[in-house]
Amino acid sequence: MTATASSAATSEVQDDRPYLEVDDLRVQFKTEDGIVRAVDGISFKLERGRTLGIVGESGSGKSVTSLTVLGLHNMARTRVTGSVRVNGREIVGLDEEKVRRMRGRDMAMIFQDPLSALHPYYTIGRQIAEAYLVHHPGQKAKAKRRAIEMLDRVGIPQPQRRYDSYPHEFSGGMRQRAMIAMALVNDPSLLIADEPTTALDVTVQAQILDLLDDLQREFNSAIIMITHDLGVVSRVANDVMVMYGGHAIEFGSVDQVLTEPQHPYTWGLLQSVPSLRGNAEDDLDPIPGSPPSLINLPSGCAFHPRCAYRMIGGGPCDLEVPELLPTAQEGHVVACHLPENERRRIFAEEIKLGAE
Amino acid sequence: MIRYLVKRVLLAILSLVAVSIITFILFFAVPTSPAYVMCGKQCDAHAIAQTEQRLGLDKPTYVQYGEFMKGLVAGRSYGTGELAVKCPAPCLGFSFRTNEPVTDIIGRTLPVTVSIVVGATVLQLVLGVGLGMISALRRGTAFDKAAVGVSLVGASMQIYFFGPILLLLFVYTMHLLPNPGYTSPFDDPGQWFVQMLLPWVTLGFLNSAIFARLSRAQMLETLSEDFVRTARAKGLTKWKVYGRHALRAAITPIVTTAGLYFGASLGGAVITETVFGVNGLGRTAVQAVNDLNLPVVMATVLLAAFFIILLNIVVDMLYSVIDPRVRLS
Amino acid sequence: MSEQTFEPGSQAAPTAVAPRSSSPLLTVEGLAKHFPVKQGAFGTKALVRAVDGVDFSVDRGETLGLVGESGCGKTTTGRMVVKLLEATAGKIVFEGRDITRFNRSQMRALRHDLQIIFQDPYSSLNPRHTVGKIVAMPLQVNGINPPGGVKKRVQELLETVGLNPEHYNRYPHEFSGGQRQRIGIARALALRPKLIVADEPVSALDVSIQAQVINLLRDLQREFDLAFVFIAHDLAVVRHFCQRIGVMYLGKMVEIGDRHQIYEEPAHPYTRALLSAVPDVTKIGEKGRERIRLEGDVPTPLNPPSGCRFRTRCWKAQPKCAEVEPPLLQIGTGQQVACHFPETGPIA
Ligand SMILES: Nc1ncnc2c1ncn2[C@@H]1O[C@H](COP(=O)(O)OP(=O)(O)OP(=O)(O)O)[C@@H](O)[C@H]1O
Ligand SMILES: Nc1ncnc2c1ncn2[C@@H]1O[C@H](COP(=O)(O)OP(=O)(O)O)[C@@H](O)[C@H]1O
Numbered sequence A: 001m002t003a004t005a006s007s008a009a010t011s012e013v014q015d016d017r018p019y020l021e022v023d024d025l026r027v028q029f030k031t032e033d034g035i036v037r038a039v040d041g042i043s044f045k046l047e048r049g050r051t052l053g054i055v056g057e058s059g060s061g062k063s064v065t066s067l068t069v070l071g072l073h074n075m076a077r078t079r080v081t082g083s084v085r086v087n088g089r090e091i092v093g094l095d096e097e098k099v100r101r102m103r104g105r106d107m108a109m110i111f112q113d114p115l116s117a118l119h120p121y122y123t124i125g126r127q128i129a130e131a132y133l134v135h136h137p138g139q140k141a142k143a144k145r146r147a148i149e150m151l152d153r154v155g156i157p158q159p160q161r162r163y164d165s166y167p168h169e170f171s172g173g174m175r176q177r178a179m180i181a182m183a184l185v186n187d188p189s190l191l192i193a194d195e196p197t198t199a200l201d202v203t204v205q206a207q208i209l210d211l212l213d214d215l216q217r218e219f220n221s222a223i224i225m226i227t228h229d230l231g232v233v234s235r236v237a238n239d240v241m242v243m244y245g246g247h248a249i250e251f252g253s254v255d256q257v258l259t260e261p262q263h264p265y266t267w268g269l270l271q272s273v274p275s276l277r278g279n280a281e282d283d284l285d286p287i288p289g290s291p292p293s294l295i296n297l298p299s300g301c302a303f304h305p306r307c308a309y310r311m312i313g314g315g316p317c318d319l320e321v322p323e324l325l326p327t328a329q330e331g332h333v334v335a336c337h338l339p340e341n342e343r344r345r346i347f348a349e350e351i352k353l354g355a356e
Numbered sequence B: 001m002i003r004y005l006v007k008r009v010l011l012a013i014l015s016l017v018a019v020s021i022i023t024f025i026l027f028f029a030v031p032t033s034p035a036y037v038m039c040g041k042q043c044d045a046h047a048i049a050q051t052e053q054r055l056g057l058d059k060p061t062y063v064q065y066g067e068f069m070k071g072l073v074a075g076r077s078y079g080t081g082e083l084a085v086k087c088p089a090p091c092l093g094f095s096f097r098t099n100e101p102v103t104d105i106i107g108r109t110l111p112v113t114v115s116i117v118v119g120a121t122v123l124q125l126v127l128g129v130g131l132g133m134i135s136a137l138r139r140g141t142a143f144d145k146a147a148v149g150v151s152l153v154g155a156s157m158q159i160y161f162f163g164p165i166l167l168l169l170f171v172y173t174m175h176l177l178p179n180p181g182y183t184s185p186f187d188d189p190g191q192w193f194v195q196m197l198l199p200w201v202t203l204g205f206l207n208s209a210i211f212a213r214l215s216r217a218q219m220l221e222t223l224s225e226d227f228v229r230t231a232r233a234k235g236l237t238k239w240k241v242y243g244r245h246a247l248r249a250a251i252t253p254i255v256t257t258a259g260l261y262f263g264a265s266l267g268g269a270v271i272t273e274t275v276f277g278v279n280g281l282g283r284t285a286v287q288a289v290n291d292l293n294l295p296v297v298m299a300t301v302l303l304a305a306f307f308i309i310l311l312n313i314v315v316d317m318l319y320s321v322i323d324p325r326v327r328l329s
Numbered sequence C: 001m002s003e004q005t006f007e008p009g010s011q012a013a014p015t016a017v018a019p020r021s022s023s024p025l026l027t028v029e030g031l032a033k034h035f036p037v038k039q040g041a042f043g044t045k046a047l048v049r050a051v052d053g054v055d056f057s058v059d060r061g062e063t064l065g066l067v068g069e070s071g072c073g074k075t076t077t078g079r080m081v082v083k084l085l086e087a088t089a090g091k092i093v094f095e096g097r098d099i100t101r102f103n104r105s106q107m108r109a110l111r112h113d114l115q116i117i118f119q120d121p122y123s124s125l126n127p128r129h130t131v132g133k134i135v136a137m138p139l140q141v142n143g144i145n146p147p148g149g150v151k152k153r154v155q156e157l158l159e160t161v162g163l164n165p166e167h168y169n170r171y172p173h174e175f176s177g178g179q180r181q182r183i184g185i186a187r188a189l190a191l192r193p194k195l196i197v198a199d200e201p202v203s204a205l206d207v208s209i210q211a212q213v214i215n216l217l218r219d220l221q222r223e224f225d226l227a228f229v230f231i232a233h234d235l236a237v238v239r240h241f242c243q244r245i246g247v248m249y250l251g252k253m254v255e256i257g258d259r260h261q262i263y264e265e266p267a268h269p270y271t272r273a274l275l276s277a278v279p280d281v282t283k284i285g286e287k288g289r290e291r292i293r294l295e296g297d298v299p300t301p302l303n304p305p306s307g308c309r310f311r312t313r314c315w316k317a318q319p320k321c322a323e324v325e326p327p328l329l330q331i332g333t334g335q336q337v338a339c340h341f342p343e344t345g346p347i348a
């Protein structure tokens, strides 16, 4: 898909191009300890009606990526380069007031911990109505009706009465539903969910994931689902991006990445998670070591100190940063110096996933 | 809520009684008799005894306390027979020095102190909180650095240093303001205002330094809260994010501190009144302590305690209004 | 670690050794904890029935998992077992002794055998103490001077949990979450306990680190023949670590059985719903598969439903479920289940 230079300033949907295009995005924070390269050259595209799963361990840059799409960083201490196009419109470097007007309608966000993400002093209903009023100024009565409608839509019983409840009076699952109601009140075309179910129980998580599914079908929105839970990704995503140390190291369809992964880190992740199947007596196969510091990323492939297949000592792994290159399968890209046939062989012969 | 209020009021009364008992005990712990202070130059044992009897100081402490409390609740009369003086409830007695009913003294001096403290509190909240909030929002800018510097200086400055400087500058040198004093705002609001201005500025400015620092810290903390990020993600304008979301959350601890600070403001008022020679409650209290003037001491101490307790209750109630999570019980 | 008595040919156990199978290490009967709370505008008193009559037992060297949704009483149960909380009712028997009403000094002796590991690797370690001091604390409190000295013992412990013994003088903030959890484990191991209550020991960790810690716990369990009460909400983690699993719902044990019984042939509708809700990578491509979807949230423990507590969300509920509370009974497949109409057969 070729990106044209025309930056359409309309909120009209353009169906001929992806709704979200991120190209070589880099985000750096100045801190006392040094420069944190939280996101270091990430590119992806997302169309309406599809879901992209972003997985990775904590600190790999998932949240930073999503906050950048909404332009929510404090620009005084953050350096953002590259390009983020929402509905054809460049967000990076865009005037704050213009980005603000896009928030909530062109792109909306659900946060991880709904208790701290909702204002403790205002009622749930008021907070949802407030989000509606941003894009429909002056329509107070309509906003209230709409908030109640959304509460109902996300499955809150007695929405009329619950409109006046405070966040602390809701259970965790209901709070997250309210968060979703708030994010969807303006029918956003892009919804970013940052670990939306991490704080929830599995039964409630299942409800929320179902709800997001339904809503996506209804509104045809694009969804970015950020999570560290591969199970959740396998359940909801069409495409998956695996992040490590601020880089995307593997990208492809959910089947490609989860059933024929080609990156050693993805293998490690899949082998680390205990499963409901397979022999429970077997030891898990964890990745040794721990995730790197983003201030002082290892040279070459950032994963090399933990990689069992690294080629170092004259080899490229500790010297050159591997590029994200296409594989034989269309749409599947991997950043690893190992030759593809070697990766395929290792995966077929050595990597056991929980399923056996 | 009602139950809570009743409980708090009962507790408040209990505290006031405790305060009065302690004041009484402290007063009688002083070895010098007030009668001795009062009878002046021609003092002999007889005169002292007579005075003591007239003031009721010859009775045991607990009897005196009982009479005092009775007077407060039901009124009492002093002396016997023809000379008896009626003192209707709430009777705080008569000043040992001037024989003026203490209630009159209070009635004269209380408005002065209330004027000073309320004005200074308004000033310190508006100036302090405003300054703190703005420097939080402009964190790291020159404004912020200047504000932090000023509040550091302010917080370490003393009233008896700052007051006289202002007095010298604005009254004696530039003649911009009249000598501080008290005119009832009901008689001449303009005069009241200009005369009170210096005490307000002195007391309020110094306290505002403390509030500026507190508000800045609070606001910075709140700005990093998740719900502020949510508010921005909704697309709210900067001012709605700050005003409606951040400020509302940041103000809660400030209200609490302001309530607690009221006690300190009363203390500050004593010094301020002394520095500017304004006859308020504070100055009267200090005078009374020096004169061993028990009725006046009692009245001022009780009054101060009453205001502090009242403010604490008000702050707690406010807290539950601001923060829906707080349930009073 | 197998004991001599189980070896073929050995006649009878030496008299000093208690016969293993006859007396469990820990037995809990009718355990309950009710927290008094104040409610509403008038501060009326109410009871949170956090745990409301729970029975289970743990053998020597056995790992029992406790699973269930947030607020079902797992932590409260664990804390009562190690006596960090006083039980409202019920009985806790450890090595044949009723410890339910043990006082502080009696408990101190028991601390040798009974330890706890906490969920949060960040707040459970004193930030002002060095790692050495933290791990040595249980030894010092109990006045133990191991051969070779405390320091040597602590360094051995650090090594056991996969930390560098040279980390002795470092402070907790210098460690990652996984390493901190290892410090907590070393501390719990210091007294060579017989039973460790581990409250969500890996929940706060990243997947790759979580796997490291689970492996470590498994190794230690085998090496020292430790018994565990392992609290977690992640069913896959529990399956991996525990031989027996108890499923809790709203302060009650609803099903308890071995790994096969719970994960392959669960009988309680709630257990089935829980398992069905877990998104599993290995089930990719089965997107269309039938899932059991529970409606609504867990009711409040202030006012639990009558009869079976699960009935408000159970798709099999009958009038009887509201009237009669189902007792925890053993069924054909071997596990104990509290349901009037248990499910049968393996799960799909
Ligand atoms: N001190 C307390 N006072 C009042 N209620 C309490 C107290 N401690 C726990 N509870 C309540 O008891 C119930 C059980 O709590 P517990 O912490 O045991 O849950 P849990 O199963 O460990 O949950 P989680 O998975 O969230 O850790 C909850 O409803 C909780 O709110
Ligand atoms: N405002 C900030 N200032 C400095 N560093 C930050 C900031 N926000 C995030 N980071 C750092 O960027 C990295 C990536 O963070 P994040 O995207 O939140 O990770 P995750 O993948 O867990 O969502 C982390 O190392 C984090 O500490």
Ligand code: SF4
Residues within 6 Å of the ligand: A263, A264, A265, A301, A302, A303, A304, A305, A307, A308, A309, A310, A311, A317, A322, A335, A336, A337, A338
């Ligand atoms: S590039 Fe080298 S170190 Fe990195 S994942 Fe591939 S083999 Fe491992």
Ligand code: SF4
Residues within 6 Å of the ligand: C268, C269, C270, C308, C309, C310, C311, C312, C314, C315, C316, C317, C318, C321, C326, C338, C339, C340, C341, C342
């Ligand atoms: S007893 Fe009834 S309500 Fe409870 S789990 Fe069994 S069938 Fe469902």
Ligand SMILES: [Mg+2]
Residues within 6 Å of the ligand: A059, A062, A063, A194
């Ligand atoms: Mg994150």
Ligand SMILES: [Mg+2]
Residues within 6 Å of the ligand: C074, C075, C076, C199
């Ligand atoms: Mg718990």
